[in-house]
Amino acid sequence: MLTRGEKNSDDRSFGTGFRGKKVLITGGLGFIGSSLAIRLVPLGADVTVLDAMIPDYGGNLFNIEPVKKDVTVNFSNITDSTSMNYLVREKDYIFHCAGQVCHIMSLSNPFPDIEYNIKGAAVLMQACKNYNPTVKIVKTGTRGQYGPSVKLPVDEEAPTNPRGIYEISNLAAEKIMKIYNDVHGVRTVLLRLTNIYGPRSQMRHSRFGVVNWFIRQALDNETIKVFGDGKILRDFLYIDDCVDALLASALCEKAEGEILNVGVDKAVCFLDLVKLIIEVTGSGRWEFSEFSPERKAQEPGDFYSDIAKIRKIVGWEPRVTLEEGLARTADYYRQHRRCYWQSTAAA
Numbered sequence: 145m146l147t148r149g150e151k152n153s154d155d156r157s158f159g160t161g162f163r164g165k166k167v168l169i170t171g172g173l174g175f176i177g178s179s180l181a182i183r184l185v186p187l188g189a190d191v192t193v194l195d196a197m198i199p200d201y202g203g204n205l206f207n208i209e210p211v212k213k214d215v216t217v218n219f220s221n222i223t224d225s226t227s228m229n230y231l232v233r234e235k236d237y238i239f240h241c242a243g244q245v246c247h248i249m250s251l252s253n254p255f256p257d258i259e260y261n262i263k264g265a266a267v268l269m270q271a272c273k274n275y276n277p278t279v280k281i282v283k284t285g286t287r288g289q290y291g292p293s294v295k296l297p298v299d300e301e302a303p304t305n306p307r308g309i310y311e312i313s314n315l316a317a318e319k320i321m322k323i324y325n326d327v328h329g330v331r332t333v334l335l336r337l338t339n340i341y342g343p344r345s346q347m348r349h350s351r352f353g354v355v356n357w358f359i360r361q362a363l364d365n366e367t368i369k370v371f372g373d374g375k376i377l378r379d380f381l382y383i384d385d386c387v388d389a390l391l392a393s394a395l396c397e398k399a400e401g402e403i404l405n406v407g408v409d410k411a412v413c414f415l416d417l418v419k420l421i422i423e424v425t426g427s428g429r430w431e432f433s434e435f436s437p438e439r440k441a442q443e444p445g446d447f448y449s450d451i452a453k454i455r456k457i458v459g460w461e462p463r464v465t466l467e468e469g470l471a472r473t474a475d476y477y478r479q480h481r482r483c484y485w486q487s488t489a490a491a
């Protein structure tokens with residue numbers, strides 16, 4: 145296992161795969177998109193990040209601080225076909241990370257999910273079909289597309305019965321993109337990500353990014369609320385491992401047209417996660433709390449990913465332990481807290 149601060153991946157494993165390649169990252173000022181940009185620049189890619197900076201979503205200009213002079217930033221909405229028809233041209237790879245990402249928000253207002261996640265995917269794919277049919281696209285879908293697990297760990301053959309509009313919109317987007325792959329030959333890799341945590345996730349509110357939110361509470365020495373009995377199982381993947389999976393999938397011919405889980409085949413319950421966060425940060429405390437009725441209705445129960453397929457096809461697997469990832473995340477936010485939230489506690 146790696147020690148703190150070490151690079152997760154040996155970038156030589158990507159060889160010259162991205163050198164001189166033109167890459168578009170939709171949602172590129174958000175958590176996953178900006179982390180991709182920061183990895184792609186030293187690999188020699190010519191990176192354009194597109195982001196609409198929608199309020200309450202995860203976009204943050206500070207996220208790209210380390211590469212801000214090396215990337216092109218375009219403030220467009222992915223539903224704007226005029227912009228997309230132009231932006232997809234001449235790109236070798238597109239990482240599609242833009243979207244409404246919060247299942248709680250989708251409960252009160254489903255229309256951004258339908259507009260950005262479903263229509264956005266269709267606008268992107270149509271633009272590629274018409275203006276750049278040889279591009280390769282990687283989509284970041286969600287484990288939520290499965291809904292409640294029928295058996296654990298969950299593999300790609302499991303039924304999809306999602307429990308929310310956010311999850312349904314991602315499943316619809318995946319199906320649209322698969323059609324463009326299968327029927328129109330626009331090569332697309334369809335990833336289903338588990339819970340991702342790490343530096344550059346938004347920290348202003350608790351509606352998405354649960355691990356990061358717990359870390360914020362611990363750093364502010366607050367009480368972390370553990371819903372129910374805290375025994376629900378999840379797999380939590382560190383951002384550097386997630387970025388590795390996206391890059392490796394983009395370069396892998398055999399992954400084209402495939403649906404692949406990206407997660408950790410080791411489950412942790414929420415209570416143990418919270419205890420570990422408190423141990424790693426050295427601050428905070430926890431207490432049990434009731435689920436709100438809305439959260440309870442949407443809670444799909446235990447989930448963790450079967451990653452045998454991506455291991456076999458792409459050769460990717462996670463490398464950063466939960467303890468190590470939490471420590472790196474806490475370090476980042478200790479250093480850059482003021483760029484992510486107004487703290488009530490002493491810094």
Ligand SMILES: NC(=O)c1ccc[n+]([C@@H]2O[C@H](COP(=O)([O-])OP(=O)(O)OC[C@H]3O[C@@H](n4cnc5c(N)ncnc54)[C@H](O)[C@@H]3O)[C@@H](O)[C@H]2O)c1
Pocket residue numbers: 170171172173174175176177194195196197198201202203204220221222223240241242243244245260264284285286287336337338339340341345346353
């Ligand atoms: N973070 C996770 O744990 C996780 C898990 C599973 C799947 N995903 C998926 O990965 C993708 C990226 O998630 P993230 O965590 O980086 O979220 P994020 O909110 O940090 O980033 C998304 C970015 O997309 C931008 N965006 C949203 N709608 C847009 C639009 N219509 N046009 C242009 N830009 C738009 C936002 O402004 C934001 O900067 C999403 O599709 C999400 O559903 C994330």
